Amino acid sequence: MNTLAQLDAVERAVTSRLADGRPANVVRIRQTYNASRDDVWDACTNPERIPRWLMPISGDLRLGGTYQLHGNASGTILACEPGQALAITWEYGGEVSWVDVTLSGPDAGPTTLTVEHAAPADDPRWKEFGPGAVGIGWDMMLLGLAQHLTGGGSITPEEALGWTASEEGRAFMTGSGDRWRKAHVASGEPPDQAKAAADRTLAAYTGSPDAAEAADAEGVAGSQA
Numbered sequence: 001m002n003t004l005a006q007l008d009a010v011e012r013a014v015t016s017r018l019a020d021g022r023p024a025n026v027v028r029i030r031q032t033y034n035a036s037r038d039d040v041w042d043a044c045t046n047p048e049r050i051p052r053w054l055m056p057i058s059g060d061l062r063l064g065g066t067y068q069l070h071g072n073a074s075g076t077i078l079a080c081e082p083g084q085a086l087a088i089t090w091e092y093g094g095e096v097s098w099v100d101v102t103l104s105g106p107d108a109g110p111t112t113l114t115v116e117h118a119a120p121a122d123d124p125r126w127k128e129f130g131p132g133a134v135g136i137g138w139d140m141m142l143l144g145l146a147q148h149l150t151g152g153g154s155i156t157p158e159e160a161l162g163w164t165a166s167e168e169g170r171a172f173m174t175g176s177g178d179r180w181r182k183a184h185v186a187s188g189e190p191p192d193q194a195k196a197a198a199d200r201t202l203a204a205y206t207g208s209p210d211a212a213e214a215a216d217a218e219g220v221a222g223s224q225a
Contacts, residue, residue: 003168006143007175014131014180014187019098019118027131027180029138032112035149037103040111041083043148044101052154053144071157075099090117097134113142129204130189130197132180136205139176140164170206177202 011030018024033040043049050057059067061077067088068074075089078098086101097119105111117134119126125133144155155163163169181198185191 003143003172004175006146007139007172007179009146010139010142010179012135012179012183014183014189016121017118019120023121024098024118025121025123025126025131026116026118027135027138028114028116029135029142030112030114031142031146032105032110033146033149034110036109037083037105037107037111039109040103040113040149043145044113045086049148053148054141055157055160095119095123113145115142128197129201130180130184130194132177132184132198132201133204135180135183136173136176136201139179140172143172164205173205174202177205 009031011028013028015026015028016024017026019026043053045061047057047061054069055072056070057067058070059065059074061067063077063080065077066074067077073090073092075091075096077086077088079085079087084103088099088101090097090099097117100116100118102114103111104114115138117138119134144160148154164173177198180201181194184194184197189197
């Protein structure tokens, strides 16, 4: 699969709304898959399929139950309309945010998946890192789902970790971060502040404080401007 082409298959937006009665910043990501709605829903909710494209999961996967993504977030299943919508809390590092997943389109497909991840507007990490902090992660998750739905098989957590350290993985994260920077600017953020936040986020993902500057120099991010 052309992982960089995957970046252009995704729509991104940064908005705001109330979440749990509080003002929240919202990262929205959307992709349409050439698959039936039942297949996309099953891939996103079946505990036997989730580890094939995301990571191992455990818990009481039902309305009102809880889930644990191994090595990542946990939370509570707040709402579930089979084949249509899912709402969960996203609890990680002592913080709580909210994720809403909706499916739309004909039963037989194609199916559009929309994910909205809302976090409290007063979270200081938003000012520091911007939407790319969760946006790059969601881009990688949708990449895994796209590969899975097109018959790309499964990937182990070890393989996923190795990919993120590869040249291809770093190029993907760079392209994702730059697109989230543009979505941030489109939402009204001053361009210099959006770029500073995007640079900090990319450095955090790649482990290199010079990653964003080096990527710009090589034209990886700039080629998408």
